Amino acid sequence: MSTRRLRRRRAVAAAAASACVAFAAGWFVTGSASAGTLSGTLYRDPDSQVVRWVSANPNDSRMPVIRDKIASQSQARWMSNFNLSTVQSEVSSFVSAANAVNQVPVLTSYAIPNRDCGGASAGGAPDLNQYQQWISGYAKGLGSRTVIVIMETDALALQTCLSSTEVQQRDQAISTAVQTLKAANPNAKVYLDGGHSAWNSASDQGSRLVAAGVQYADGFFTNVSNFQPLGNELNYGRSIISYLQGRGISGKRQVVDTSRNGGAAGDWCADDNTDRRIGNYPTLNTGDANVDGYLWIKPPGEADGCNYAAGSFQAGLAYSLAASAPYPPTGSPTASPSASRSSSSPSASPSASPSASPSASQSASPSASRSPSASPSPSRSSGGGGGACSATYQTTSTWQGGFQGNVTVTAGASPISNWTVTWTLASGQSITQLWNGALTTSGSSVTVRNLSYNGSLGAGGSTQFGFTAAGNATTPTLSCTTS
Missing domain, CATH: 3.20.20.40 (1, 4-beta cellobiohydrolase)
Structure with missing residues (x-):
């Protein structure tokens, strides 16, 4: 986790x-x-x-x-x-x-x-x-x-x-x-x-x-x-x-x-x-x-x-x-017989007599990034006309010494068959992992191209890629192009 x-x-x-x-x-x-x-x-x-x-x-x-x-x-x-x-x-x-x-x-x-x-x-x-x-x-x-x-x-x-x-x-x-x-x-x-x-x-x-x-x-x-x-x-x-x-x-x-x-x-x-x-x-x-x-x-x-x-x-x-989820349906394959849809008074636990000793290895499953905090910081590239694309950035997680970013790529008024997003890393930043895109870096210049399954977008359609990076989070200026 x-x-x-x-x-x-x-x-x-x-x-x-x-x-x-x-x-x-x-x-x-x-x-x-x-x-x-x-x-x-x-x-x-x-x-x-x-x-x-x-x-x-x-x-x-x-x-x-x-x-x-x-x-x-x-x-x-x-x-x-x-x-x-x-x-x-x-x-x-x-x-x-x-x-x-x-x-x-x-x-x-x-x-x-x-x-x-x-x-x-x-x-x-x-x-x-x-x-x-x-x-x-x-x-x-x-x-x-x-x-x-x-x-x-x-x-x-x-x-x-x-x-x-x-x-x-x-x-x-x-x-x-x-x-x-x-x-x-x-x-x-x-x-x-x-x-x-x-x-x-x-x-x-x-x-x-x-x-x-x-x-x-x-x-x-x-x-x-x-x-x-x-x-x-x-x-x-x-x-x-x-x-x-x-x-x-x-x-x-x-x-x-x-x-x-x-x-x-x-x-x-x-x-x-x-x-x-x-x-x-x-x-x-x-x-x-x-x-x-x-x-x-x-x-x-x-x-x-x-x-x-x-x-x-x-x-x-x-x-x-x-709290806001619906109750399991009557006859749910795993529902306890004691489960009720509107019970407000205490009743027996679903377990007949749960043991007081710890269960074996009830440790946590892993989770997906490092950050205990997420402060959105959106940034949008210049919009595109027909056959063009735009890219919007958001910082989704931060932690000491690193952060996680998410980029949404959106097609313009016409469909596109591929896209490329570029930006420049701030001082002290480096990409440590990227998903849903093909990454190329040259010094501080970052280029991300679509993969085979997420390049074709209909008019107004969008896809996302994400990454983790070392350094302090900043809001980059993104450029999205098609060819």
């Missing part, structure tokens, strides 16, 4: 009229719609941090909303505690509990060395050899039934702290780990890190997935460390799938984290942003053959690490995410 980068467009249609129950703002849980390769009821962890909070705070005025809209839902169990002697039992106890009620558990593996590039969720195994030992123990706890494994969030999208040799070593380690899990339980559904739609381009992320052995996995996951709208994520996922198919890798599917993408998109941290909302309730019935599930991988209410300890449950954050 820290060092990361970074909207919502369309809801997925159901295969039949009765396939989907829709709600305002895009929240929905499908009924009998066809989906990807998964079906069944997602397991709701009775010992999650939010369930324990609900049980311990029956008189808190926020409790009914948090209980009914968050604690009632399936959320991933984060396995991030590097302990070779306990990992098998930690995984096995969680999976066995789900198997006992014929439900599908979702858990992560989050122990890759140099995790989070030393950010708020730093940690992991001390080296790759010990990581493989940890994975071996993890695999032994998976049982033989369907289980969803979200493997190493940000391990592929965030590699700026690794040398080229270290990138290759990490890729090989993840590829080996996937094969270890699949060999132990062929019914395990394993998904690799796909970043999110406002971070790396689909072709860049696709190439990283190929290098890390996605051919051995079931697909990839997106949006765990950000809040991008569902429509953006689905379009991005289709682009990655198309990239993989172009390289002879077929049958791979996407899962999307919808735990916090029902509101505004932007910088990475939800700790101090009240515009976030829970998104689609978790379900395996997506109605989209490319998408295996809408999951709550990052548990709503658990901090990103900018204002509170990464992974700690904060009731204020949970309430902010849930």
